[in-house]
Amino acid sequence: MKWILFAWKNVMRNKRRSLTAMLITAMGTAAVLIGGGFALFTYESLEEMTARDSGHVVLAAQRGFDNDEDVPLQHGLSGAAALAAHYAAQPGVRAVAPRIQFSGLVSNGDKSAVFIGSGVDPDVDFRLRGPQLDFVAGEAPGPSEAVPEIVIGDELATLMKVKVGGSLTLLGTTTEGNLNAVDAVVRGIVKTGVPEIDRRLVMTDIRAVQRLLLTDKVGSLAIYLKDTAQTEAMAAQVKSTHPELAVRTWRDLAVFYQAVRALYNRIFGILGLIMVVIVAFAMSNTLGMAVVERTREIGTLRAIGTQPGEVVRNFVLEGAAIGTAGAVIGMLAAGATTLVLLFAGLEMPPPPGRSIGYPLLLSFSPPLYLGATLVVVALAAAAAWFVSRRAAHKPITEALSHV
Amino acid sequence: MNAPTLELAVRASTVRLTDLRKRYRVGDDWAEALKGVSLAAAAGEMVALTGPSGSGKSTLLNLAGLIDTQDSGTREIGGKPVDGLDDAALTNLRREQVGFIFQGFNLVPVMNVADNVEYPLLLLGRPPAERRRKVAEILERTGLAGLAGRLPDALSGGQRQRVAIARALVKSPSLVIADEPTANLDSHTAQQIVDLLRELSHERGAAVVVATHDERMSAHCDRVLRLADGELLTGELQ
Numbered sequence: 278m279k280w281i282l283f284a285w286k287n288v289m290r291n292k293r294r295s296l297t298a299m300l301i302t303a304m305g306t307a308a309v310l311i312g313g314g315f316a317l318f319t320y321e322s323l324e325e326m327t328a329r330d331s332g333h334v335v336l337a338a339q340r341g342f343d344n345d346e347d348v349p350l351q352h353g354l355s356g357a358a359a360l361a362a363h364y365a366a367q368p369g370v371r372a373v374a375p376r377i378q379f380s381g382l383v384s385n386g387d388k389s390a391v392f393i394g395s396g397v398d399p400d401v402d403f404r405l406r407g408p409q410l411d412f413v414a415g416e417a418p419g420p421s422e423a424v425p426e427i428v429i430g431d432e433l434a435t436l437m438k439v440k441v442g443g444s445l446t447l448l449g450t451t452t453e454g455n456l457n458a459v460d461a462v463v464r465g466i467v468k469t470g471v472p473e474i475d476r477r478l479v480m481t482d483i484r485a486v487q488r489l490l491l492t493d494k495v496g497s498l499a500i501y502l503k504d505t506a507q508t509e510a511m512a513a514q515v516k517s518t519h520p521e522l523a524v525r526t527w528r529d530l531a532v533f534y535q536a537v538r539a540l541y542n543r544i545f546g547i548l549g550l551i552m553v554v555i556v557a558f559a560m561s562n563t564l565g566m567a568v569v570e571r572t573r574e575i576g577t578l579r580a581i582g583t584q585p586g587e588v589v590r591n592f593v594l595e596g597a598a599i600g601t602a603g604a605v606i607g608m609l610a611a612g613a614t615t616l617v618l619l620f621a622g623l624e625m626p627p628p629p630g631r632s633i634g635y636p637l638l639l640s641f642s643p644p645l646y647l648g649a650t651l652v653v654v655a656l657a658a659a660a661a662w663f664v665s666r667r668a669a670h671k672p673i674t675e676a677l678s679h680v
Numbered sequence: 681m682n683a684p685t686l687e688l689a690v691r692a693s694t695v696r697l698t699d700l701r702k703r704y705r706v707g708d709d710w711a712e713a714l715k716g717v718s719l720a721a722a723a724g725e726m727v728a729l730t731g732p733s734g735s736g737k738s739t740l741l742n743l744a745g746l747i748d749t750q751d752s753g754t755r756e757i758g759g760k761p762v763d764g765l766d767d768a769a770l771t772n773l774r775r776e777q778v779g780f781i782f783q784g785f786n787l788v789p790v791m792n793v794a795d796n797v798e799y800p801l802l803l804l805g806r807p808p809a810e811r812r813r814k815v816a817e818i819l820e821r822t823g824l825a826g827l828a829g830r831l832p833d834a835l836s837g838g839q840r841q842r843v844a845i846a847r848a849l850v851k852s853p854s855l856v857i858a859d860e861p862t863a864n865l866d867s868h869t870a871q872q873i874v875d876l877l878r879e880l881s882h883e884r885g886a887a888v889v890v891a892t893h894d895e896r897m898s899a900h901c902d903r904v905l906r907l908a909d910g911e912l913l914t915g916e917l918q
Contacts, residue, residue, distance in 0.1 A: 279802055286790035577786040580747050581847070582775025582803050584768060673747040677782075 284594035288602075291567065295599055298563035302603025302653055303610060305552040305559075309649050310611035312548050314639030316541045321640060323538070324505060327531040329406050332374060332499025333508045335525045336360065336515060341497060342523055348454045349379055353494030360519070364500050369511070371503050374401045375495040377486045381449035383429075383479060385437045392433065392447070394479040396486030396496075405501050411633070415441035415465030418481060425485030426464035430475035434466045441466060447479065451491040459489045470633030556603075556653060560660035564596055568668045575668050576676025585669040592665035593658045600657025604650040611646075615639040694854045694887035695744055696720040700753035702739050702910075713739040715910040716753070721887035723854065726878055728898040729891045731907035737891040738859060740907065744889050745778055745857035746770050758854055775803050779848030779886070781877070783860035785840040787832040787847075794819065794828040797846045804851060818846045822876060838869035842876065849880050856881055858890040862897050874900050 288295045340352040354360070361373040377396035382389045397403075403410065403417035410428075418426035427445070429437075439445060441463055448458045461481060469475055487493060502511060508526050515524050528534070568575070575588055615638075623637040668676070702714040714736045721727045729737045742748035743755065746762060755762050757777055762770065779800075780786075787796050794815055801811040819825045822842045832840055841861060848856050861877065862870035874897050881888045890897065898904045906913040 283791070283795075290790050573786070574788060577780075577782070578788070578799075579771070580745065580774065580780050581800055582771055582778075584771050587803075674742050677747075677786075 280591065281594060281598070284591055284598050287567070287571075287591070287595050288598050294563055294566065298559050298599050299603040299606060301559035302556050302600055302657065303606035305556040306604045306607025306649055306653050307610040307614070309545075309549050309552050310608065310646060311614055311639060312545045313645045313649070314611065314615060314641065315637075316545045317640035317642050317645065318638050319541060320534075320538055322635065323531070323534040324527075327534045328501075328505055328508075328527045331527045331530045332405075333502040333505060333527050334500040334511045334515060335497050335527075335530065336364075336500070336519070337497040337523045337525075339521065339523050342525055348452055349450055349490050350377065350452050350492050350494045350496060353377075353452075353492060353496055354498065354522075355494050357495040357498055361498055364498070364515075367511075367514070369503050369507050371501045372401050372405060374398050374405065374499045374501065375483055375497075376402075376499055377483055377490070377494075377496040379449055379486055379490060379496075381447060383433070383437065384446045384448065385439055385443075386446070388437075389448075390433065390436055391477060392429075392479040393474075393477045394447070394449075394481065394486065396483035397480055399482050402480075411468045411470070413466050413468050415463065418464040420482060420484075425459060425461045425481050425488075427461040427479055427481040428465040428467055429463060429480075430478035431466050431468045432472060432476040433478060434463070436476065439463050447481075447489060449489050451489070452494075453491060455491075457489050457491065459485065461485070468633065470627070470631045472632050473630070475632070553652070553656060556600075556656055557660050560596055560599065560657045561664050563599065564592060564661045565664040567595070568592065568665050572668055572671070572676050572679035575671070576673050576679065579669075579673045579676065585666075588669035589662055589665050592661040592669075594661075596657040596659075596661025597654050600654040601650075603657070604653040607653070608646055608650065611639075612641070615641050694721055694723045694725075694758060695889070696756040696759075697740070697744060698754045698756075700740070700743055700750045700755070702736075702743065702748075702750045712910050714743075714750070717907070717910070717912050718753075719744070719889070719905065719912070721855070721889055723885040723887055724882050725903070726881055726888040726890065726901045728901035728904045729889065729907060730893065730898055730904055731913075734909075735907040736910040737907055739910075741857050741859055741889060741891050744855070745780060746774050775800070776851070777854045779851065779853040779856040781841070781844045781848050781856065781858040781861045781890075783863045785832070785837075785844050785864075787840060787843055789832055792829050792831050793824055793835070793843050796832070796843055797850050800847060800851045814850055818850045821880065822846045836869075837865050838872065841865060841869075841873050845873070845877055845880065849884055849886065852884045853886055856886045856888040858888060858892075860892055860894075861890065862892065862894045867896070870894060871896060 338352050338354045341354060343352065346352055357375050361375060364370055365373045375398055379394045379396065381392060383392040399418050399420060413431050418428055437445060443463045444460060445463060446458055446460050448456060451457045469478065483495065500511060502508060512524050512526050515522065578588060618638055624634040625637045627634045697717065697719045699716045699718055700714050701716050703710045703712045717736070717740060719740065729740060731737055743750050757773060762773060791799065797818060798811050798815045801814060819828055822845060824839065824842055824846060827835065827839060832843065835843065858877065862873055865873060877888065878900050890901065892898055
């Protein structure tokens with residue numbers, strides 16, 4: 278305790294210089310925590326978005342994910358209802374949603390456009406997707422009626438000049454390779470935030486799609502879990518229970534998430550590295566000056582029996598004290614920024630390829646805060662070690678005659 | 681030609697330096713700081729080293745205080761040879777057995793009087809209760825009891841040198857090295873410091889080797905050794 282007190286008194290010996298080093302350390306810590314908090318929030322948001330879109334664990338028949346079908350649902354999944362019931366009964370499962378991805382032409386009688394469709398269970402899917410689907414008009418479709426209800430993207434609605442209540446015809450290729458058509462009523466218009474999707478999106482009851490494609494198969498079953506962290510465990514369970522099925526997790530299917538994560542990891546990794554260099558320079562400069570100024574004192578302490586290692590330890594404690602103070606100030610600044618952003622309601626502009634921005638929020642991560650603090654303190658201590666070890670081993674007579 | 685060697689210890693020597701030689705490089709040449717000097721000092725004895733600047737006093741003090749190494753000759757502390765010990769062992773020896781008093785006081789400015797005096801005991805790992813007791817005792821003896829919480833900057837020169845004496849003697853070393861301890865003090869204060877150093881070293885059985893130009897200082901020493909050009913000229917028992 279005496280040594281820590283001694284170190285702190287030495288830190289306070291030149292208040293202005295120590296304060297400058299603390300503030301630089303604090304800014305570095307805050308920058309890393311704010312940048313890291315933003316990256317974590319983005320990862321969490323994308324994880325949730327991806328998991329809401331695809332489901333946490335997705336099952337299909339063997340080759341169901343291969344995208345090499347000659348006709349729709351050539352590798353479709355039979356007996357989906359029994360499988361869905363089985364997994365819906367498992368602990369930790371929130372819901373199981375059957376899906377069919379299909380495509381074709383949509384026509385308003387005057388003109389046609391290519392659509393990419395999803396056959397879904399309306400009761401389950403629209404509830405699970407939550408805020409990811411922004412209804413700009415109308416609402417989610419009900420169960421399949423004689424005339425099925427559909428939800429379409431807002432740009433497709435503009436292209437087809439159709440409003441809620443309007444009628445469109447869907448043309449698709451059946452599982453036998455023939456053309457089939459079905460009339461549908463527009464029940465809702467949505468915006469996903471991705472113009473490319475909004476220009477082609479059609480969603481409807483999976484039973485209507487099965488009627489259009491003339492099949493009772495489904496493309497896949499999406500298992501939604503209560504806890505995303507259980508994804509791998511559930512995937513393993515499915516693989517052992519139904520080894521004949523192909524299994525993918527949301528992470529396997531999340532190309533955009535993986536790309537963003539890789540990009541942000543690099544950006545914020547470089548930012549962190551720059552901060553490490555800045556903090557190291559600031560600490561080396563501050564403590565280096567202190568070492569030079571106190572060379573005579575070091576000589577005195579050595580003469581009266583202080584080992585070189587103990588001299589270095591004193592400087593390391595000083596460095597750690599400055600680092601700790603700076604890290605604490607930085608954590609407080611980052612925490613305050615996190616809180617302010619929570620209530621400020623600021624938005625980030627839409628990312629490339631998207632038309633909707635997203636909230637500017639920071640995640641508060643105790644491991645990130647702890648890790649950043651440990652790195653900063655260790656860095657400060659290492660800088661102190663580096664600049665003091667030479668002075669501590671200087672010949673005592675030389676140190677005592679230092680002016 | 682060998683320089684004169686003087687062996688004047690009258691009791692068992694605390695420090696014994698034999699035929700010490702030391703030279704320094706000055707530009708392209710070598711300057712001989714000590715030319716075979718021998719010295720012994722016994723417990724409780726106070727030995728003054730006098731001589732003009734450059735005569736080798738400081739070099740001899742540094743060698744006696746184990747903060748420098750000679751080119752040749754031998755050193756013993758408490759009857760044990762110290763040459764050949766590594767830096768860590770020499771540091772431990774200084775920690776346990778040698779006290780230093782510097783001309784410029786050399787107190788640690790961020791430590792108050794009590795902390796400065798306590799520091800050597802802290803290095804020795806003495807328990808807190810013992811440290812407090814010894815510090816209080818020596819501060820009382822040096823007339824600093826009321827100044828324990830003051831920083832060195834708030835003290836006069838005489839008070840600072842008292843703190844330095846207290847720091848040197850608090851661990852009851854067998855040897856005290858003092859380099860011009862009265863040089864920065866007025867005559868009245870210098871007299872007090874000389875008296876205090878003599879009293880405490882006798883009381884604690886420490887041998888004191890003091891380099892000085894101050895005749896009042898040397899007048900109070902048991903012996904005065906004169907150095908010139910790195911050679912010991914004479915010795916007197918007072």
